[in-house]
Amino acid sequence: NAGVTQTPKFRVLKTGQSMTLLCAQDMNHEYMYWYRQDPGMGLRLIHYSVGEGTTAKGEVPDGYNVSRLKKQNFLLGLESAAPSQTSVYFCASSEDRENTEAFFGQGTRLTVV
Amino acid sequence: AQSVAQPEDQVNVAEGNPLTVKCTYSVSGNPYLFWYVQYPNRGLQFLLKYITGDNLVKGSYGFEAEFNKSQTSFHLKKPSALVSDSALYFCAVRDMAPGMNRDDKIIFGKGTRLHILP
Numbered sequence: 001n002a003g004v005t006q007t008p009k010f011r012v013l014k015t016g017q018s019m020t021l022l023c024a025q026d027m028n029h030e031y032m033y034w035y036r037q038d039p040g041m042g043l044r045l046i047h048y049s050v051g052e053g054t055t056a057k058g059e060v061p062d063g064y065n066v067s068r069l070k071k072q073n074f075l076l077g078l079e080s081a082a083p084s085q086t087s088v089y090f091c092a093s094s095e096d097r098e099n100t101e102a103f104f105g106q107g108t109r110l111t112v113v
Numbered sequence: 114a115q116s117v118a119q120p121e122d123q124v125n126v127a128e129g130n131p132l133t134v135k136c137t138y139s140v141s142g143n144p145y146l147f148w149y150v151q152y153p154n155r156g157l158q159f160l161l162k163y164i165t166g167d168n169l170v171k172g173s174y175g176f177e178a179e180f181n182k183s184q185t186s187f188h189l190k191k192p193s194a195l196v197s198d199s200a201l202y203f204c205a206v207r208d209m210a211p212g213m214n215r216d217d218k219i220i221f222g223k224g225t226r227l228h229i230l231p
Contacts, residue, residue, distance in 0.1 A: 004156075031217060040122075042223030043157075043203060050217050058218060090156060094219075101147055102219055104156035 002026055006091050006105035013081045013112045021076040021108050023091030029103075030096035032074035033058075034066060036087040037107075043090065049074055050096070081112045115140045115208035119222035126194045127230050134189040134225045136204030145207040146187040147219070148178055150200045157203060163187060174198070194229045201226050 004025045013019055023032065030051050035043040035058075045058030047066040055066045063085060065077045074093075078085060088109050092102040116139045126132040138144055145164055149157040161172025168180045178189045187204060204222045 033219065035221070040223065042119075043221040045218055045220065048218060056217075059220070092157075092219075101159045101162055103159070104149075106156045107154075 004091055004093055004103050004105040006089075006108050008108060009106065010109050011111070013078075013110065015081060015083060015112060017081050018077070018079050019081065019110075020078075021089055021091075021110075023074045023076070023093075023105060024072055025074075025091075025093040025103070026072065027093060027095075027103065028071070029093035030071070031094045031102075032068065033092045033094075033102060034064070034074065034076045035090045035092065036060065037090060038087050046076065046089075081110075083112045086110060086112045115144070115206050115218070115220050117204050117206050117220055117222035119202075119204055119225045121225050122223075123226045123228065125228045125230060128196055129193055132191050132194045132198070132227065132229070134202050134204075134227060136187045136189065136222060137185050138187060138204070138206045139185065140206060140208040142208055144187075146178075146180065147205040147207075148172065148176070148187075148189050149203045149205065149221075150174075151203065151224075152200050160189070160202075196229045196231050199227055199229045 007022045033048040034046040044060045049055050049068040052071040067075045088107050091105045094102040118137045147162045148160040163170045163180045171177045203224050
């Protein structure tokens with residue numbers, strides 16, 4: 001049972017390039033989240049999804065897009081990367097009950113130069 | 114909208130002493146509260162949660178947390194700290210406002226770095 005898997009683990013992009021981060025979970029969870037972690041800022045919610053085909057904006061959605069075409073996958077896209085998007089990105093998932101905790105992936109370290 | 118505050122960037126405790134990591138929250142409905150721990154270059158690991166019931170919640174690795182509704186706090190505690198407890202700790206909240214005000218977001222604090230000194 002792999003839990004939450006993020007690919008890639010590391011990536012360096014040039015300013016203006018695009019990329020997609022993939023999050024896959026094998027726990028049949030309804031809810032999925034994308035966070036970014038920056039020093040002194042903690043974890044900030046980018047986008048989230050409460051089920052297949054749904055997405056919603058979090059605290060810092062600008063510059064990112066997401067898709068949830070399949071229940072087990074939640075994709076985070078950067079259309080035109082900027083140095084301000086240099087961060088560690090974490091995906092998480094949880095059951096569709098309010099009292100359940102989220103399970104996290106190992107993170108993707110993205111550097112935009 | 115819900116929010117979480119962790120007022121201390123860093124907490125230093127001598128090994129064997131009790132430790133407390135502070136967390137306060139703001140929600141419009143009832144809160145569901147969580148603590149997570151992050152070790153270097155790793156993802157977040159769940160420690161414990163408060164949903165309802167007893168205000169003292171016990172979790173993994175000997176940690177516990179006390180929910181205080183009047184002070185809107187959920188401080189993490191451990192009676193005797195270990196060097197291996199050194200890590201980054203995050204408090205998180207989900208706002209369980211009813212009906213149309215329901216919000217499925219889990220919001221995290223900025224984190225508190227815990228240093229246990231041998």
